[in-house]
Amino acid sequence: MTTTHFYYTHSLKRFFFLIGCTTFWFGAAAQDLYDLNTIQTIRITFAQSNWDYMLDTATAGSDGYIMAQTVEINGVVFDSVGVKYKGNSTYNANQAKNPFHIELDTYKAHDYGGYTDLKLSNVAKDPSFVREVLGYQILRQYMHAPLSNYANVYVNGNLIGLYVSSESVSKKFVGKHFYSTDNTFVKCNPIGGAGPGSSAKPNLVYLGTDSASYYAAYEMKSDYGWSDLIHLADTLKNYTSSVEELVDVDRVLWMLSFDNAVVNLDSYIGGFAQNYYLYKDDNNRFNPVVWDLNEAFGTFSQTGTSNLTSTSSKQQMSHLLHLNDTQWPLVQELLAIPTYKRMYVAHLKTILAENFSNGSYSTSAQALQALIATSVNTDVNKFFTYSQFQSNLTSDVNAGMSSAPGITNLMNARATYLLSQAEFTAVAPSISAVEVSNSSPLLNSTIWISATTNLATSVYVGYRSTASDRFIKITMYDDGNHNDGAAGDFVFGASIPVEAATIQYYVYAENNNAGIFYPQRAEHEFFSIQAVIPQISSGQVVINEFMAVNTETQVDPNGDFEDWIELHNNTTQPFSLKGVYLSDNAVNPLQWKFPDYATIPANGYVIVWADNDTTQSGFHANFKLSANGESIVLSYVDGTVLDSITFIDQLADISMQRCPNGTGEFEMNTPTFNYFNCIAGIDEQKTMHPYFLFPNPSEGKFQIASVDPIENVQIRNVNGQLIAEIAGLHEKIVSVDMPTNVPGLYLVQVNGNVLKYILK
The missing domain is CATH 2.60.40 (Immunoglobulin-like)
Incomplete structure (x- = not known):
């Protein structure tokens, strides 16, 4: 069997030093700002003592930035920085600890390790202080999601409190993960915020072709894109069989399975169908990005069709929530397709097995609490007591108008409940081995992929050449003709072309009951093959x-x-x-x-x-x-x-x-962009060398350029009659104004070399 390996992307740290107020960075993308093992220190200094009033006034008005005199991040000082309050339900003008949005480059081109935006959550809904950071930590195993950790925030020398700092879903984020920045980019949150009085929901329900019908529910972050968004909603409703052409279905299924697993109802699957982004990549497919996990693990209770008021109702929330609800088309339309439904359940099973059934999430949560315990204790503006912070990992805590379930109390029972449901106990196929016919194939050759399965009736291999491509799905066969052994032996095979230096691939198998991915985190993780690349020789x-x-x-x-x-x-x-x-x-x-x-x-x-x-x-x-x-x-x-x-x-x-x-x-x-040069003919080009006459033809004015000095120019008509002569130049560029306006062909002699010129 050929050994294959997961393909991982590793980021190197940046290192910096400070001279005066100038920061110098070296290396690859910095992770220091979002290092899970350290608490960041952010000090904001305003010149004005009434900074809170100014921020409140800006929030109530144009929501613009207020200039901070300086912002210091882990000892690195930036002057003239934009700061404002953010948040919907977590902001209140009467509270001391409000969420911040710091924009380092509002007024000057500052960045900290490549990051320019800091989103700081005030942890107003989470007694445990770990929901958002833990949620993103789990989610990043399965799809692109923001980095997240903690920061102690000071304003004008006073500690405001411990905040959750999460990476902004910005153009920098989509550029890093989706390899472009200028395509349609949508924030799926109602303008003005969601709430009981708002009917605008960014749920991708098709509302017709008038873009104005969508303005209240979505915020367009790009310069254009309403027609793209409408096309997606129309396709979900009317052309679902083509949906993979417009959206990365696998990422959507990971998003839906994560939200359901951790009872994250302030999300697409909840009452407001919000808190996610959509970015259209260069494959013309929308990619979802989850945002705002401060009420994950059961703090938010509204599903949109019911209110889960007890922890037990959240523990037993259906994994098929909204299966038949037209107001949640990503759920209703996608899960109506049997293969997508089996993939969704497979993703749910993976999340449960890798995080909850084995207890690793609890270990991670305890480690986070141990890291921040002292900071939580000294946070005089926190919304819950230190005792509630300590107990909320295991025990329910009253969180204002709702209850924050004990995280382990919720999730241990939820994992048990879900895994007992019929679609989770259904016998799924297994994949015991995946083999490659040649682990070091030549570029532009073909290789065979074979998968040894049990109880599979349908198998495909997905492959691509680079992370910016979409996976191409190829059906695998168990017919004895596809490098698959004997027909009917549950070994499936297919060939794929080696079109680049690296080939990335995974395998999916299913039967009528269930499906399985190999590796199980696909498409987010995959296997890779390195091709043997012929070296280019000089002249090739x-x-x-x-x-x-x-x-x-x-x-x-x-x-x-x-x-x-x-x-x-x-x-x-x-x-x-x-x-x-x-x-x-x-x-x-x-x-x-x-x-x-x-x-x-x-x-x-x-x-x-x-x-x-x-x-x-x-x-x-x-x-x-x-x-x-x-x-x-x-x-x-x-x-x-x-x-x-x-x-x-x-x-x-x-x-x-x-x-x-x-x-x-x-x-x-004359340029021949991306095409054969010398289109005027080789002999004529050789005659022209090393001089160039342009524009040609023209209405009597042209220039002659040369790599060597031009000493003299003679212009003759086709009969050889001298029309003009310029001597004693010694210039590399000469401008000529024809002394005649008679159209026709003329011969321009430069240092004895003849060029053809057409006067029109």
Whole structure:
């Protein structure tokens, strides 16, 4: 059996030091701000003593930020920072401890380890202080969710109290997890907040084609997107069979199963159908992100169809809540599809087995309480007593208008109840082994995946090349013809193409009763295969064309005119660009690394946008090209240079390109973006070299450019008659105004080389 491994993404810490008020950061994405083992210290200083009144006034009015004189995070000081109160039911102008939203970059370009927004919850609904942090800790095992921990918050030197600090679901968040930032982005909370008097619910019910019908229930975080949101709601209602084209169904099923398992009713499955985000990725699919877990583990009791007033009713809440309710289409429409329902139950079983049946959640909760006990005890503005904090892990506590169940009292009984239900006791198939025909396949080869199962009637393998792709599902067969052994032996097989340096995959099996994923956290976790990548030799992949001043020639996928570099594969075989770097600095050739999944097709082209904006989708390098000249270097990490070019001053909207295509010397020419160079013909291009005349044709005014100084220019008509002559120039760019307005073909002789010019 071939051994395979889970694919994990690890983030390295950043390190910093402080000089004056300037912060310097080094390394990969920082985790320090959300380290679960430490309590952060945040000190806010306002110049005004009536800061609370100012924040209350802003909340009651435009909800704008008030400038703090400084905000200090773990000893790092930032000046001129935006601060405001946040929250709906947890905010009250008459209480001392209100939730904060700190925006470091409101007035200046500050960030702390790459983070600019701090969302600080005042723990107004949770005697245990662990619900939100514990909930996110569990959820991150199964889908992308915010990081979360604790912070002691001071204002003007006074301790306000211990807060929960959770990562903001912002463009930075979606860029990190979904690899783009400019697509439709929706916050699914009613404008003005949810409550008994609000009828607006972001439940994805289809309300017709008028976007105004949706304004009260959703907050659009992107510049556009209402038509996308309406299309999703319409598809859920009328075209459910196509829903996987518009939404990541697996992430939705993980969200629904988590919310149900931990009785998180201030969520999509609850009375207000809120507290989640939707982001549309570059695969045109919406991805859900759960937000606001302060009332998870049974504190919120309204399902929307009933009120679970007792802990026992929460312990025994149906796992099929809203199965037949049209006001919750994500539940009703998706779980009406048998396979999705079996997947949903499989996810629920995984959450229960990995966190509650084994008691690990209780161990985690106890560790969190041990970490924060002293801070809770010294929090004079907390909403519950220290005794209630200590007891709420196991015992119910009255939480104002509702009850906060003891977390273990709720969840131990809930796990037992759910696992006793018929759909949980139904005999599911098992997957005892998954084998790969070749654990080190060649790029662009085909491999077989085989799964040894028991009691499975249907099996598929999902595969993709990169985390930004959607999984492609391929049916596996037990017919003896798909590398699956004998027909009917419960070994299923299918072939998948190796189209990139890494292949990620998982297997799902089901029968009429139940389903199972392998690995069980799929699609969030998966197996991976590393392909054997042929090394590129010099001349096989080259820098073929580039433009350093792009003002009107070609826009990138975001609609911007940016510098660009074109690579060309001169061979009949595709190559992986894993381990290949591009740079505009020969001293630092490893400036920008191609993603591991990047490939260049046989005889094909790849465009890299040199715009110093790596947050955009596609290949965007972390440098720009200089119009005054510099170098471009294509190399491997070991220093092997595949190609390089050093160039001088560049002209706007004129490219430098190899002629002949892929092999010739560089010359200025009309750009042939992502296409074969020298379209005017090789012989004519050679005649033009090293001079370039543009625009051509024109109405009598043109320029001549050269890499070498131009000494003289003669212009003749087709009969050889001299029309004009300019001598003694010694310039690299010469502007010419034709002395005639007679249309036709003219011959322009530059330093003895003849160019053709058409006067129109």
